[in-house]
Amino acid sequence: MLSQGVGYAISALSFLAAAGGKSLLVKDIAAATGIPPAYLAKIVHALGKRGVVATQRGVGGGVTLARPASDISLFDLALALQDPVVEPMCLLGGAVCSDERACPAHEFWKAQRAEIHSYLQTTRVSDVAAFEADRMWKASKPGTV
Amino acid sequence: MLSQGVGYAISALSFLAAAGGKSLLVKDIAAATGIPPAYLAKIVHALGKRGVVATQRGVGGGVTLARPASDISLFDLALALQDPVVEPMCLLGGAVCSDERACPAHEFWKAQRAEIHSYLQTTRVSDVAAFEADRMWKASKPGTV
DNA sequence: TCCTTAGTTGACAAGCCGATCCATATAACC
DNA sequence: GGTTATATGGATCGGCTTGTCAACTAAGGA
Numbered sequence: 001m002l003s004q005g006v007g008y009a010i011s012a013l014s015f016l017a018a019a020g021g022k023s024l025l026v027k028d029i030a031a032a033t034g035i036p037p038a039y040l041a042k043i044v045h046a047l048g049k050r051g052v053v054a055t056q057r058g059v060g061g062g063v064t065l066a067r068p069a070s071d072i073s074l075f076d077l078a079l080a081l082q083d084p085v086v087e088p089m090c091l092l093g094g095a096v097c098s099d100e101r102a103c104p105a106h107e108f109w110k111a112q113r114a115e116i117h118s119y120l121q122t123t124r125v126s127d128v129a130a131f132e133a134d135r136m137w138k139a140s141k142p143g144t145v
Numbered sequence: 146m147l148s149q150g151v152g153y154a155i156s157a158l159s160f161l162a163a164a165g166g167k168s169l170l171v172k173d174i175a176a177a178t179g180i181p182p183a184y185l186a187k188i189v190h191a192l193g194k195r196g197v198v199a200t201q202r203g204v205g206g207g208v209t210l211a212r213p214a215s216d217i218s219l220f221d222l223a224l225a226l227q228d229p230v231v232e233p234m235c236l237l238g239g240a241v242c243s244d245e246r247a248c249p250a251h252e253f254w255k256a257q258r259a260e261i262h263s264y265l266q267t268t269r270v271s272d273v274a275a276f277e278a279d280r281m282w283k284a285s286k287p288g289t290v
Numbered sequence: 291t292c293c294t295t296a297g298t299t300g301a302c303a304a305g306c307c308g309a310t311c312c313a314t315a316t317a318a319c320c
Numbered sequence: 321g322g323t324t325a326t327a328t329g330g331a332t333c334g335g336c337t338t339g340t341c342a343a344c345t346a347a348g349g350a
Contacts (some may be wrong), residue, residue: 004307005307012310038309060317061318
């Protein structure tokens, strides 16, 4: 499972993508997504340092995507926020696994990790935004579930 | 990834299985596996309450497997120690996911979780013990890598 | 009965993550 | 220049997991 911070980043950037390139305030994104504002500010800052978003201080400032939403993968976000999923951790406990020092689950877990990484790399912020937009659309049409 | 506690449980029970049904002391298991003794005592106690191991106090006491190692799956250990892997958590953040309130990654993650659960359910403590015994054997024969 | 052994139990400390608060820096506007 | 708006950065807090410690309880043997 991704850490909560990465989940917040996905929600926030998906919302930004839905806004279509406009600059939004951290507090507005937080209000719309239900993320604690002060915490989102830290996440946005970290993403800014990694070049995923562009931030602007002062009046009229805010946050924008540094590149198209279709160019930002979920893996990019996990990397930027140093999520444990990018580390070669062993399934059975907290140690780092390698081909040389394999644990009993090493082959299985290696394959699983490859699938998860592939999913995170091929899934873009734009995909999540499209999914959310679709949900909003359906929610506005009760009875069409 | 499983929590460190479950990893310790797997190592300890695998060692216990390799001892062939004998009763061993917590401190001896800890010394052999490198697990902090006081912490292992807690884990063993939790496993005892869930009926995975049998404990005996006093002189000549110790810990034994409550049933054959081939009847104890890694999933049993994760359940006994309430590892998060058994919870229906969402991939994207800390929320609980369901078919009704699906996140964008829900279908993907559901399939992944099913594979992981299947692996943990079909992999037994006896399998891990056999793997470790094999490693020990190879390590005693340098050059046969 | 008393001593030793060994698991049991509860209190507690360190470290990490999630989260909050406050002061500061910076940019725009008047 | 002063005021306002906004991100930046540091200190701190609470909860959870990991891990330690010490007192307690149960069992066996002398």
